[in-house]
Amino acid sequence: MKSSRILKALTLTLALTAASNAFAATATEMLSEDLQAGIKTLSRETRMYHYFGINLNGKRLEDTNLKKAGKRNEMVQTRVKQAAAQFWDLNNNTTQLANAGIGLYLAIDPYASSPAAAPDTGANFGSTMLEVTFNAGTRYLDLMKDVPLRDATIQAIISETGMSQAQAGKLLLPRTEPSGKVSHKGFARDTLQYMAEAQNTNFRKMVYNVYSQNGIAMTEYGWQAATSAFCGSTTAHRSALVYVGGPLTQNAIKSVTMVFWEPNSAELDAQESEALGRNRKFFSVLQPLRPLEKKYQSTADQAYSAKKAGDKATAKQLSAELPVIMSNIKTTISSVYSDEAEINDLRSKTFECLK
16 A cells, blocks of 8 residues: 555656646747847838948949849848858858847948948948848847846856866856956857857857747947937937848848949939938938037046036036037038938938847
8 A cells, every 4th residue: 555655656746747847948039038128129111221242343433233223132142141141151150240149231321331431430431332131020139238147048058068167167067257347247248259160050040049939130239330419319229130031031121222432424313312312411411420429428428527526616517518519410411411301211211220
């Protein structure tokens, strides 16, 4: 009788354990749950910009097969697809020149990544630009700040992927920089960069599944921008995005338009002509706005420091300069755009203005 009760108890324990294991969340599921905090959606149709170098072998655009709009469209569509596909290619282990993983890098304005901005940003990606228009509803992962991960999630990742503590430390766990600053409190921009290393393949597959299942088309991370003042704010948001595509993101992109800044006599189609004219004008206001925006921020910072130090006179003097700088910003914009509707159209389709 006693042995029978023991057997029944053991059977019940095994059954409960099996049931518990059956309902236990996988590391992928736990990672997906944690990353929900960073998943956002474009509320409006939004334009973004990709610069690259186009090799014409010394010829003019109109003297190549790219003189035809159809050929240019084929070329840019292929470029976007191939760049996005790199994210999903397990054989691509590139970590160089990747700020937030592999994919198509997109600036949020047509100036910040241009050759003209290189002295300011330190980057020059080429003189040919793509204007990529994304549909409302496109999902992206905001990694402007690390998305915290539960300890249980991290341990599940380590257990299921077989990665070492050292690997996990590079990808996920808090790390102390030489400066003493602690970074990587969870899933970060660099997580996507370094997961491409061959030894992290199992973890990379896990991240792919999370992106795929959640329909994440892009990743946002911190970089340069020039639209803060244009958007009506002098508080810099400073972000860029990486487009990676994926199974549930086929409808993310509305259009891709090549903007060749000096087309010479090449015949542009209607979409290209519209984009070229719009972006030339947009560029012409962002370039002079950038130093004004930086001056505003610098003056505001100095005023704050003076106030904190108890130097009320200096703080007052500096604070008085801010409305003057803001007035110059508004004058600069209005000198280029006399049509308020035109300004509003640009602002409504600019990523930073959505923030």
